[in-house]
Amino acid sequence: MKNKIQELRKARKVTQQELADALCVTRQTIISLENGKYNASLTLAHKAAQFFGVAIEELFIFEGEENL
Amino acid sequence: MEEFKKKLKKKSALWLLVLIVSLAGIGLFFVFGGLLFGMDPELRRSFGGMFGFLFILSLGYYVTTNAALGNEKKLREAYIRSTDERNLNIEARSSNVTLNIVMVCLFIGFLFLTLFSGREAGTIPGIAFYGIWLIKSVVKSYYNKKM
Known part of the structure; x- marks a missing residue:
């Protein structure tokens, strides 16, 4: 699952720590999300989309049959 | 909080x-x-x-x-x-992998002790292996019903 977290975060001049604090997760989680090493849960994806003011499908791009 | x-x-x-x-x-x-x-x-x-x-x-x-x-x-x-959900995921996965490794080690221990030292020596690892397996099955069935 790809995501635009890093792109949107940089565009809004938000640091990883600030984003982590806003989403109530650790900075390491933000780093892993941005590197594509970790897929967010539906709750976290929702919170992130709300933070950036975009729809979930704009922030997270589903690339077909992942983990199926 | x-x-x-x-x-x-x-x-x-x-x-x-x-x-x-x-x-x-x-x-x-x-x-x-x-x-x-x-x-x-x-x-x-x-x-x-x-x-x-x-x-x-x-x-x-x-x-x-x-x-x-x-x-x-x-x-x-x-x-x-x-x-943090990533921390919780890591915790759950590492606990599961650790348990599986422990079970494999216990099973190998159980086999070796029984083969080379007799039935008595293999009893404790044997009980531990089947005990853990039984507990895991019960816990798994609990979460299957809960989720």
């Missing part, structure tokens, strides 16, 4: 209890074991070591838990660490 604070207070009380028990254990087995009960020195050292480890562990947890309770910033950090 208030719920988390209550949970931390309970944890702190629990660690204090473990701290007291471990101190009593050190006193009972390591310091007075020989004098009062004439315990074997090897056994005293073993029990003393076990309670000593428990003492260090509980002291560490007690201090960090209380530090978090007395400082809002540290409390929030502790809250985020304990609720």
Whole structure:
């Protein structure tokens, strides 16, 4: 699952720590999300989309049959 | 956050209890074991070591838990660490992998001990292996019904 977290975060001049604090997760989680090493849960994806003011499908791009 | 604070207070009380028990254990087995009960020195050292480890562990947890309770910033950090979904995922996966590794080791131990040292030696790892497998099955079935 790809995501635009890093792109949107940089565009809004938000640091990883600030984003982590806003989403109530650790900075390491933000780093892993941005590197594509970790897929967010539906709750976290929702919170992130709300933070950036975009729809979930704009922030997270589903690339077909992942983990199926 | 208030719920988390209550949970931390309970944890702190629990660690204090473990701290007291471990101190009593050190006193009972390591310091007075020989004098009062004439315990074997090897056994005293073993029990003393076990309670000593428990003492260090509980002291560490007690201090960090209380530090978090007395400082809002540290409390929030502790809250985020304990609720972070990636941390929880890592914890769940590592526990599962650890359990599987332990089970494989126990099974190998059970086979080797039974083959080379006789049935009696293989009994404990055998019981542990099947016991863990049984508990895992029951827990799995519980979560299957719950989710």
